[in-house]
Amino acid sequence: MKLIEADGKQLLENNGLSVPSGRFLLRAEDPLPVARGDIAIKAQLLAGGRGKAGLVRLASESEASFVVADVRSAMIAGGHAPLVMIENRVDIDREYFLAWRVDAVRRAPVLMFSPEGGVEVEAHPERVREVAFDPLSSPRLAQIAKFLQTSGLEGRALAAVARFALDLHAVMVREDAILVEINPLIVTPNGAAVALDAKVILDENASRRHLDWRLLSSARLQADTIDPIERDAAAQGITFVRLDGEVALLSGGAGLGMMLVDLLADAGHPAANFVDVPGGSGADIFGTLAKLVFRRAAEADVKAILMFLTLSATSLKQPVESVLAVIDADAPPRPLIVGIVAGGSAEREMTLAEAQAAFRARGHECVTDLEAAVSATVRAIAGR
């Protein structure tokens, strides 16, 4: 889950890291708090590129309310909820780029640093240096400092940035983040390191041990901007991705689903969605899935529904029966092609032939091969 800056900064602050003071998150109807000098006004979005879009502004006390109104209307014009953060301005001596991320290929936390922070990072990505740390132990301040020294840091800035980086690693682990990026991390004239921005991505697999995440403004913002079918699917633990095509897909398995999306597009009839169900879900998950897919299928741009299940260690009886129950309650809104592959112990309670007979009895074509399923779908769209 991506966090808006205000949530990211709160996370840092909760863990004892320095962020600018005087932070307020203002919703559309919230008035500007009593101003105290110069402030920064920043649009709160999950998308990047705010600076270039004029959504990060500085204002004096007298200009503040005008600039806030300006940022809000720019956000509304861009199709965003007018969520704005204000905070006190900080004196800047130097700006850096500092981040920790989980590197899946190296299976290690990686520290990234550039002596040029802010927008300069994008102009000079080659100046960002990185080093992987041992995943089994906390990094030592001395190791971090050595890396920063070789990147040209010295003096009080070296000490401040190194300590900040050490604490930021602890935040990443404690808060189950996969990315904590501070750009810019600034050092003030009196030598303090302060996070002027924060980009945090949390690991959704860890949400069960962070029940507070659901209260974050970021979670609400995400729920408000997501497609309604995608949102309802997510609430059931199902991944649903809306696509622009004409074949609604009802499949199990992420790789198989992506393969079908590819094959349908190659055949000139792209998919209207991608779906995946987590393994070990309850027996009813396929019924829930069928309802979601049929909702997408009922939309005007969809011409056919392709169901494709591969079952091996799980019995096919429950998935088949729960899909049939949905079909019997409410006929599929488009022609339905049914592909089922059963191996191992999948047929222990119901054979593949029995399952196919049940679908055929209801007038749905059955196939047992990925590519045959795609051709049958193409034929169904062409009206044979």
Add this chain to the structure above:
Amino acid sequence: MAVLLDATARIVAVGATGTYGSAQIAFMRSAGSVVVAAAALGRGGSQVGGVKVYDQVTEAVTASDANAAMVYTPAAGVKQAIMDCADAGLRLAVVAAEFVPVHDAMYAVGYARERGLCVVGPNTAGISSPGKAMLGAIAPNFTMPGHVGVIGRSGTLTMTIARLLTRRGVGQSTIVHIGGDGVTGANADEWLVRFLDDPETKVIAFVGEIGGTMEYAMLEAIRSGSKPVIAMIVGRYAPTGKRMGHAGALIHGDRETASAKIAALKRAGARLATAPSELVELITGALPPHLRPQHRAAGDAA
């Protein structure tokens, strides 16, 4: 020979309980696997799938002389379960659970690797050396013994490829689903090297997907050209920034797209397929002539 898993495997079923555990153990046995014990904290002294349950993995391993683990523990307990397997001196652990927090996986896999435990998964359908043993959920009738090594990023797709090869009459040395998460026990390049080193494997099939950059680490081994590598990358039409089911299947940048990976693999000398049938034909054609099926098998093996 086979890769990592052969008929000498003696399996402890970790976290296997109740009817689900019994069914899973029976399923592995149907593929020839030897399951010798189970371990589940709080269930010591009971039975599951015809084997004795011990509270601790180390107890189960000591009592049964197990050398491999099939881990059914749910996501929240996976970190401890992997470390338990490593502490018990096991050499192979297959971890089924999906949704393991990435920091847990990173720590536990690091711990395991330091102690010589090879982890398949998390979020894996398992590993199968047809005719010898299977850990996980790969149907034995989808597979047959032979000379093609199959490395996959997706469980259902890995099984699909095995099934189509079997139907074509082309057997497999070992089939491994490395796991759908970002952090897995071993990356695709490490599996590739194992298959290159396995004398029984003559051709290697890799089925990858969008997201992550682990394919790039395979390029050097592919360039060595010692065995043909046939690959397919799915997600060619996946939108950027959307998680396509697997935790790892999310495009963050150009290098993580299917087209970039396909281009890089091609340049390194791999042959690329866009559909399963094409993949199977390329694999068959890459086998030495005496190992190719004589007749096209009729009907569906599944």
